[in-house]
Amino acid sequence: MSARPAEAGKAAVTTTAAPAPGVPRAPLAPLVIETEGLTKRYPGDRLAVDGLDLRVPEGSVFGFLGPNGSGKTTTIRMLLGLITPSAGRARVLGGEMPGAGRRVLPHVGALIEGPALYGFLSGRDNLRRLDAADPTASRADRERRVSEALDRVGLAPAADRRARTYSLGMKQRLGLAAALLRPRRLLVLDEPTNGLDPQGMREIRVLVRALAAEGTTVFLSSHLLDEIEQVCDHVAVMAAGRLRAQGPVTELLAARAARVVVTTGDTEEATSVLGAHGVADVRQDGSDRLSGEPPAGLDPAALNAALVGAGVRVRAFGTEAITLEERFVELTGEGFDGGR
């Protein structure tokens, strides 16, 4: 028998890079989602998710990023016990899914593939109906719960309009209100801003941030890098059913050296000096601008001195941090729709 949700995941920890000697390790957050070798093979031998080891720390806003078809929805369906894995295991709030679903799922709010709403009912009546379908929700408090959930997502002014008159963003927010009818430890949102205009996207982002600030862990899938950059502190990158990287966004960027950038008219000579010092992937970005990846441990100042020493007339020299977008393209081998 696994631990109760309230105690869930206490033994599990996130793995982070080892601290420098003498630097105390930061306390590690318990995990709210942890999978091991999670795999889904659909009939016809289509491997949608392949050996996924996912670790989602409590309190994080965790971005599950990957191009369309990379296995995000399939993973979410397995996490929520909607489909059975072909292999591996998934633990959510300390409970093994799908077996622990009854105990775990009341603590998990989910929004997948758009909310199931009745267009002819008002937003408020939709929530009343959903609340009434929850056997653990007391009737006496229903009106209060429904009003609070509508307030939460900023829909109180439109609460008594029919849902079919709502914009897509309002419908998404109503779906979120449904997920928030009771307090949740974890919110799982599958592409929550899909199809929304910039205003609708902003509304969802504000809500996600507010929920995270209250301590709810938010697991959010997206194929939009922009969205992940703006709200998430942790990220996992999927491509073709496999996990390419995961961890705090800052660590993911730090794992890769900045590029050196040299501005000079002597591009040929500079290219050969850079090459001789092990700078890889040297690119000429303009008529007088070169950039490349320095080897680990190479002091940029020494490289600058070497260029000058070789007679290269250096007009500017510096390093340039890699962007999240460049890092993800590297990890997945595919471009992302930046949503810009």
Ligand SMILES: Nc1ncnc2c1ncn2[C@@H]1O[C@H](COP(=O)(O)OP(=O)(O)OP(=O)(O)O)[C@@H](O)[C@H]1O
């Ligand atoms: N029920 C199914 N039967 C067979 N193949 C499926 C099924 N559902 C998904 N797939 C396939 O599994 C792969 C992963 O799909 P999935 O929907 O999990 O990806 P995704 O990253 O969520 O993409 P999207 O954002 O487009 O939904 C795709 O190749 C998809 O065609």
